[in-house]
Amino acid sequence: MIYGAAPALKDARHEPHAKVRSVSGLYIVIESRLLLRENIISSSNNCIKDTETINMGNCQPTIFPHNDFDVVADIKAIRKACKGLDQFDSSLFEGTDEQAIIDILANRCASQRLLIKEAYLDKYDDELVEVLKSELSGNFENAIIAMLDPPHVFAVKELRKAMKGAGTDEDVLVEILCTATNAGNRDESYVVDETLAEQDAVSLFEAGEVGLGTDESTFSHILATRNYLQLQVTFKAYEAISGTEILDAIDKETSGTLKDCYTTLVRCAKNPQLFFARRLNAAIKGAGTDEDTLTRIIVCRSEIDLETIKDMYLEKYDVSLKDAISSECSGDFKRLLLAVLH
16 A cells, blocks of 8 residues: 555445544554654644744744753762662661652753663663652653653654553544654645645545545545645635535544544644644543643643643633643642643
8 A cells, every 4th residue: 555545435424434444544644654753743843823823933842951961960860869868868768859850850851861861871770760660650650751751752652552452542543643743745845835725625625515425535635745834725715615614524524533633634734732732621621630641742742832832722721731730630740740831
């Protein structure tokens, strides 16, 4: 199979297995975009000015490289925090100093944290991850360990966890694969072809609302290959042609995980930071707090656009992300997330 387009599926509403096949096809399209490098889960290097359009180059992270980075000082401080040794009397055991660990790791960029991990092993002949696992627990432990992985490794682990076991966590697959930095077929330029946008809008209209069934291959190809600015113009053209907003059309024409994939692709094309703000709110306001999603998004977006996500969250929900997390989380886990949020 050539990666880049799902197989054509005519009249999918009347084929009981069509949705399953089309979802697999779309995952193949999107999976080819999963870039195994440090910024794997960056949906774009571009951010937005308002809630409707992307403003190129306006993205703001919360974590930057630490200017006075001293890897030797850091590993010594972490060693002391884990061993719980009194600075004046090494015979006195004070317990793990979680705040010291937070102060260091939440203020170092991913590459600096990896240097800390390597230097710790070189100096003490101990794997820092294993040391921290023996000292920490629960959601706090999970978040700290996540910060010590290269972003692409953490993303792969999250994908594996989502697919492991009796059931598959489709929401996690959609979030990671549909927002991943392109490594395959998506045009990454900022060039807009209005003629192509009109053609694509017609193709989408004919593939969905006009026909008896939905031609998912057309939706998959356009949504997974056009650049974000191109898609924005296409969506406007679609609304002009059909009188229907593209998300409403997707809601009407598709269902299940395939609808979730298309919806995510459209929302990210319009405003990736608002998409993640919505995901964070769902993780906080659901039946129970989804700590894994909070960790994944806050840790992985911290060096990309987390500051802008915070702005979107406040604009959308009229409460700061820090306040929302403070009300739902507790203990060292809450302190870590708030430290990363700055």
